[in-house]
Amino acid sequence: xxxxxxxxxxxxxxxxxxxxxxxxxxxxxxxxxxxxxxxxxxxxxxxxxxxxxxxxxxxxxxxxxxxxxxxxxxxxxxxx
Amino acid sequence: xxxxxxxxxxxxxxxxxxxxxxxxxxxxxxxxxxxxxxxxxxxxxxxxxxxxxxxxxxxxxxxxxxxxxxxxxxxxxxxxxxxxxxxxxxxxxxxxxxxxxxxxxxxxxxxxxxxxxxxxxxxxxxxxxxxxxxxxxxxxxxxxxxxxxxxxxxxxxxxxxxxxxxxxxxxxxxxxxxxxxxxxxxxxxxxxxxxxxxxxxxxxxxxxxxxxxxxxxxxxxxxxxxxxxxxxxxxxxxxxxxxxxxxxxxxxxxxxxxxxxxxxxxxxxxxxxxxxxxxxxxxxxxxxxxxxxxxxxxxxxxxxxxxxxxxxxxxxxxxxxxxxxxxxxxxxxxxxxxxxxxxxxxxxxxxxxxxxxxxxxxxxxxxxxxxxxxxxxxxxxxxxxxxxxxxxxxxxxxxxxxxxxxxxxxxxxxxxxxxxxxxxxxxxxxxxxxxxxxxxxxxxxxxxxxxxxxxxxxxxxxxxxxxxxxxxxxxxxxxxxxxxxxxxxxxxxxxxxxxxxxxxxxxxxxxxxxxxxxxxxxxxxxxxxxxxxxxxxxxxxxxxxxxxxxxxxxxxxxxxxxxxxxxxx
Ligand SMILES: Cc1ncc(COP(=O)(O)O)c(C=O)c1O
Numbered sequence: 001x002x003x004x005x006x007x008x009x010x011x012x013x014x015x016x017x018x019x020x021x022x023x024x025x026x027x028x029x030x031x032x033x034x035x036x037x038x039x040x041x042x043x044x045x046x047x048x049x050x051x052x053x054x055x056x057x058x059x060x061x062x063x064x065x066x067x068x069x070x071x072x073x074x075x076x077x078x079x080x
Numbered sequence: 081x082x083x084x085x086x087x088x089x090x091x092x093x094x095x096x097x098x099x100x101x102x103x104x105x106x107x108x109x110x111x112x113x114x115x116x117x118x119x120x121x122x123x124x125x126x127x128x129x130x131x132x133x134x135x136x137x138x139x140x141x142x143x144x145x146x147x148x149x150x151x152x153x154x155x156x157x158x159x160x161x162x163x164x165x166x167x168x169x170x171x172x173x174x175x176x177x178x179x180x181x182x183x184x185x186x187x188x189x190x191x192x193x194x195x196x197x198x199x200x201x202x203x204x205x206x207x208x209x210x211x212x213x214x215x216x217x218x219x220x221x222x223x224x225x226x227x228x229x230x231x232x233x234x235x236x237x238x239x240x241x242x243x244x245x246x247x248x249x250x251x252x253x254x255x256x257x258x259x260x261x262x263x264x265x266x267x268x269x270x271x272x273x274x275x276x277x278x279x280x281x282x283x284x285x286x287x288x289x290x291x292x293x294x295x296x297x298x299x300x301x302x303x304x305x306x307x308x309x310x311x312x313x314x315x316x317x318x319x320x321x322x323x324x325x326x327x328x329x330x331x332x333x334x335x336x337x338x339x340x341x342x343x344x345x346x347x348x349x350x351x352x353x354x355x356x357x358x359x360x361x362x363x364x365x366x367x368x369x370x371x372x373x374x375x376x377x378x379x380x381x382x383x384x385x386x387x388x389x390x391x392x393x394x395x396x397x398x399x400x401x402x403x404x405x406x407x408x409x410x411x412x413x414x415x416x417x418x419x420x421x422x423x424x425x426x427x428x429x430x431x432x433x434x435x436x437x438x439x440x441x442x443x444x445x446x447x448x449x450x451x452x453x454x455x456x457x458x459x460x461x462x463x464x465x466x467x468x469x470x471x472x473x474x475x476x477x478x479x480x481x482x483x484x485x486x487x488x489x490x491x492x493x494x495x496x497x498x499x500x501x502x503x504x505x506x507x508x509x510x511x512x513x514x515x516x517x518x519x520x521x522x523x524x525x526x527x528x529x530x531x532x533x534x535x536x537x538x539x540x541x542x543x544x545x546x547x548x549x550x551x552x553x554x555x556x557x558x559x560x561x562x563x564x565x566x567x568x569x570x571x572x573x574x575x576x577x578x579x580x581x582x583x584x585x586x587x588x589x590x591x592x593x594x595x596x597x598x599x600x601x602x603x604x605x606x607x608x609x610x611x612x613x614x615x616x617x618x619x620x621x622x623x624x625x626x627x628x629x630x631x632x633x634x635x636x637x638x639x640x641x642x643x644x645x646x647x648x649x
Contacts, residue, residue: 012621019622022164024564025216027243030171 141415143451148370148410148550153561153591154626161561161591165213168563172212187245188215209585217567218244220582226253228271231602233259233579257574258607260597261581263406265438265554266525267602268469268509274517275469275508279501286500294486298497306503306510310474313510314444315454318483319476321506322491323498325433325463326352328473331491333400333429334360335484336459341396342382344375344426346412348405353431357400363387369408372416375399379424397426403435403446403462407588407596409549409557411439414446418456429459437467438554443513443526449552467513470505472498525601529554532599532608539612544625548594556597557583558615558624565622566593572618578611 003009018024023034178184188211190202202211219240227234235254238247262269270276282302292298303321310319322328333356337343341362345353348369357364365382367374379397386393399421401412412430421428432445440448445462447454454460459477464470475485486492513522533554540547546559560566560582570582573595584593599608619625 015621016623019562019564019568020160020164022168022562022564025168025213025567026171030174034167034171 141419146411146413146550150408150410150548151546151627151629153559154628157561157626158591161563164562164564165590168213172208175212176208187242206586213563214584215244217570219247220567220570223579228269229259229262229264230267230269231259231264231600231604231607232256233262235574235579254574254577257577257579258603258611259579260599260611261579262600263434263466263598264469264600264602265434265467265529265598266443266469266509266513266522267600268467268505268512269602270469274512275505278508279504282504283501288501289496289499291496293493293495294497295493300497300500300503302500302503302507303497306507307474309507309510311476313514314447314460314476316460316476317479318481319474320482320485320492321464321472321474321498321503323472323495324491325465325471325473327491327495328461328463328475329353329431330356330359331495332459332461332475332485332489333357333398335489336360336429337362337396337398340387340392340394341398342394343398343400344378344382345400346370346402346405348408349400349402350406350431350433353400353402353429362398363394369405370410370413372413372420375417376420376424379420379426383424397424398429399426400429401431403430403432404439404553404555405549406434406555407557407583407594409547409553409555409596411435411449411550411553412446414450414452418452422456427458428456429461430457432460432462433473434466434555436462437513437526438529439552441526443467443522464502464506468506468509470502470509472502472506529599529601532601532603535605536597536599536608536612539608540615541627543612543616543619544627545615545619546627554599556599557594558597559626560593560595560622560624561591561626563593565624568622569595569618569624572621573614576614576618578614 003012015024018031021034023031026034175184179186179190188202191198191200219238224236224238225233226236235257237250237252237254239250240247268275286300286302290298290300294303307319307321310321311317322331329350329352333343333353337357337360339361341360343357343360343362343364345357345364345366346369347366365378367378379399382394382397385391399417401414401417403414404411414430417428420426430446435449436445437443439445442448444454445460447457447460454476455478457477459475459481461473461475463473465472475482508517509522511517511522512519513526515523530552533552533556537547537551537556540556540558548557548559549555560569563584566582566584570580573580581596581598582593583596588594597611603611
């Protein structure tokens with residue numbers, strides 16, 4: 001597909017989204033319910049990952065370095 | 081079961097599989113079939129024949145390549161389709177909930193207040209589907225037309241202000257919509273020309289009907305002429321016509337079989353055949369679509385075990401198949417069916433509703449297409465509704481069969497006889513196909529249809545759509561899969577002045593929604609090109625080009641891999 005402008009492209013993407021989810025056939029108010037539920041779910045996922053993922057990553061790193069990285073670290077400490 | 085002429089070949093190898101089945105040397109009758117093919121071979125008038133390289137299933141039985149493809153559904157598409165239905169179902173429940181608590185008005189039939197505690201009438205899945213899915217895209221169906229449904233058709237424009245619950249005519253007419261939806265295979269749906277003229281003339285002479293049955297005073301000379309002509313057209317001894325194709329099936333099968341008989345029916349048979357089989361009271365067993373291994377297995381079981389409990393042999397075994405399956409676009413593997421029927425002494429009922437006129441070098445249907453002998457088919461049934469542009473159905477076969485049906489069939493005894501103008505339309509169009517009118521119009525149309533079909537299918541496949549069915553079948557199903565795309569495709573095509581038929585759930589499996597194009601001899605090359613370019617455009621817009629076999633001169637069908645797997649003899 002060739003598009004005249006970026007907005008055209010976005011409109012096309014939205015159209016594909018409508019078709020694939022099937023909400024193309026719904027009435028406008030149902031569409032907005034679906035969209036708001038979907039987007040709030042996505043927003044929540046993003047927000048949660050923003051809040052919690054760094055903490056979990058840090059904890060995981062600490063945990064694994066505790067298991068695998070214990071030895072070299074102590075040698076490092078020794079050298080210092 | 082061990083080796084037998086028709087058992088499966090060595091495992092795995094597709095080429096091997098392609099060659100499976102009946103070996104001609106073992107069986108005299110197959111040789112005769114084969115010879116019959118060679119005789120016909122010269123008549124094949126498909127110029128594009130060379131393009132098809134695919135191997136047919138055992139060449140001994142087929143004179144021309146028998147290529148049928150049913151590309152498997154891409155996994156992602158299947159998942160997304162189910163997801164789409166899931167979402168729509170959730171919204172359906174939401175709407176039903178609102179209707180139940182009277183938050184929203186219910187526009188569709190429901191139980192009365194005082195019947196609330198009775199057995200529910202509108203709760204099964206089909207009702208749910210109609211209410212919550214079909215209604216939303218209902219504007220794609222039942223569109224009123226206001227011209228003859230030829231190659232182009234005029235539609236009455238309608239609009240809905242309440243999301244398809246009611247429609248309102250705007251008074252405008254959408255003119256010259258290219259009609260890819262009518263079963264007008266040979267283009268005899270015309271309001272001018274010899275057929276229309278002679279029908280008009282007969283109307284003046286005979287009137288429009290005599291309102292009586294054939295057995296009473298409804299029998300006109302034109303009816304008898306027509307029956308003789310049909311018998312001659314099909315190359316059988318005798319034929320009989322009925323006023324309605326559906327009733328031909330559903331009323332004559334019960335006359336042919338009864339208790340203690342077995343009907344082996346293809347799983348995709350038309351509703352009329354299913355109804356007929358059920359009404360007959362016979363035992364019905366269903367074989368997989370066009371799958372000869374499955375049919376043979378059922379035949380053997382039927383012969384080995386006989387009737388349930390008593391184990392008496394079945395009185396009759398009737399195999400019921402169609403010529404062209406109107407939803408799949410596939411052509412019955414008639415040579416194999418006939419070979420099986422002969423080997424196991426079963427009877428064959430062939431419904432040629434779509435294939436008569438539309439297939440075969442002389443337009444005589446599947447029997448002609450495969451170059452077989454019509455006498456090998458015990459009951460030939462067909463309709464005049466499609467290729468002949470008329471209405472009604474016929475049964476043809478041996479003289480005894482037809483005489484028996486004349487006195488025993490319900491539709492012969494109770495139904496009013498056909499209307500003379502309709503009869504005349506059939507006679508004129510049939511004579512035209514036979515060339516008895518002194519022109520080559522009929523022959524040209526048959527050839528034109530074959531050309532159009534091959535061209536249209538080839539182009540669609542090149543564009544990357546998933547097309548089902550046989551190369552030579554004028555019914556071309558194109559897969560849409562997702563529920564929203566059914567509605568979107570129909571609307572977008574109509575916006576661009578092409579009328580198409582889209583088919584969804586009750587008629588197809590739930591995920592295999594499709595658009596079905598019916599090619600006609602009346603379509604000119606320009607019309608087809610115009611339609612194809614629009615289909616391509618809409619296909620890009622809706623992302624319908626699912627096919628992953630970009631160029632597939634010979635494609636192994638999933639048929640060979642999956643469908644036989646669970647047959648374990
Ligand atoms: C296979 C088959 N048999 C019978 C019929 C019924 O024919 P008619 O429409 O003439 O009643 C049809 C019609 O669609 C059909 O497809």
